[in-house]
Amino acid sequence: MTSAIEVVDATVHYGDVLALDGVSLTVEPGRICGLLGTNGSGKSTLFKTVLGLTRPDRGRVRLLGMDGASARRKGLVGYVPQTEQVDWDFPLSVHDVVMMGRYGHMGIRRRPRPADRDAVAQALARTDLTDLARRRIGALSGGQRKRAFVARALAQGADVLLLDEPFAGVDKRSEATITDLLRRLRDEGRTLLVSTHDLAQVPGLCDEAVLLQRRVIARGTPAEVLHPEIVMEAFGVHVGEESGSTWTR
Numbered sequence: 001m002t003s004a005i006e007v008v009d010a011t012v013h014y015g016d017v018l019a020l021d022g023v024s025l026t027v028e029p030g031r032i033c034g035l036l037g038t039n040g041s042g043k044s045t046l047f048k049t050v051l052g053l054t055r056p057d058r059g060r061v062r063l064l065g066m067d068g069a070s071a072r073r074k075g076l077v078g079y080v081p082q083t084e085q086v087d088w089d090f091p092l093s094v095h096d097v098v099m100m101g102r103y104g105h106m107g108i109r110r111r112p113r114p115a116d117r118d119a120v121a122q123a124l125a126r127t128d129l130t131d132l133a134r135r136r137i138g139a140l141s142g143g144q145r146k147r148a149f150v151a152r153a154l155a156q157g158a159d160v161l162l163l164d165e166p167f168a169g170v171d172k173r174s175e176a177t178i179t180d181l182l183r184r185l186r187d188e189g190r191t192l193l194v195s196t197h198d199l200a201q202v203p204g205l206c207d208e209a210v211l212l213q214r215r216v217i218a219r220g221t222p223a224e225v226l227h228p229e230i231v232m233e234a235f236g237v238h239v240g241e242e243s244g245s246t247w248t249r
């Protein structure tokens with residue numbers, strides 16, 4: 001079986017800064033892999049490398065058996081950015097944002113056809129955003145914005161989704177809605193790589209996890225990776241079911 005995501009020995013520098021040091025990671029189709037690490041541990045760099053936006057100095061990446069840039073051009077991989085990186089003053093509706101997922105399917109004039117409109121309507125329905133389709137994206141809550149970007153990836157037809165901190169800045173109810181949505185996408189056979197520094201989300205969401213600190217320092221089931229000694233070393237916090245507030249930093 002072809003792995004959905006395969007990173008082999010990837011090393012990335014930004015000038016003198018070593019951001020990834022010989023990182024290897026494999027995610028099989030239909031799995032949710034949590035990518036854990038503190039700020040600056042290389043999570044965003046690993047995403048950019050998987051997406052073919054950053055070329056590793058050493059090592060290689062395969063996405064569904066092809067290189068990251070080809071998978072991106074074919075629309076097979078969808079990226080849900082950290083919402084802090086988005087300019088919310090831009091006058092776009094939720095519908096406009098989700099339609100962007102169809103650009104790769106349209107001609108140069110980007111005129112939507114019925115298939116494009118159908119895909120957008122379905123993606124909005126899947127993410128429970130139909131009623132908000134005409135709302136400006138900047139007027140949505142944090143959780144609704146995340147769902148709009150997931151909808152964009154679904155409209156695109158992506159089989160692999162990379163989600164950068166989908167729980168940052170969302171309330172408890174939205175967390176549950178997003179977790180439920182991501183699990184359903186996984187159950188349909190999609191593959192998800194989800195970065196988070198919110199360790200409390202991991203056991204309920206992920207099938208497996210990787211702890212990154214420039215290099216992979218642990219990988220396995222959530223229980224294995226969230227072993228108290230490993231978490232203490234990487235995050236400097238204690239973990240324990242009885243003390244939810246100590247999960248995150």
Ligand SMILES: Nc1ncnc2c1ncn2[C@@H]1O[C@H](COP(=O)(O)OP(=O)(O)OP(=O)(O)O)[C@@H](O)[C@H]1O
Nearest residue numbers: 014017018019037038039040041042043044045046
């Ligand atoms: N464009 C850049 N130029 C120079 N250094 C960079 C650049 N982008 C990232 N870095 C550095 O590379 C390292 C990894 O950064 P990266 O953004 O991948 O980490 P991260 O785990 O995604 O962090 P965060 O959770 O804060 O987004 C950090 O030391 C960061 O300062």
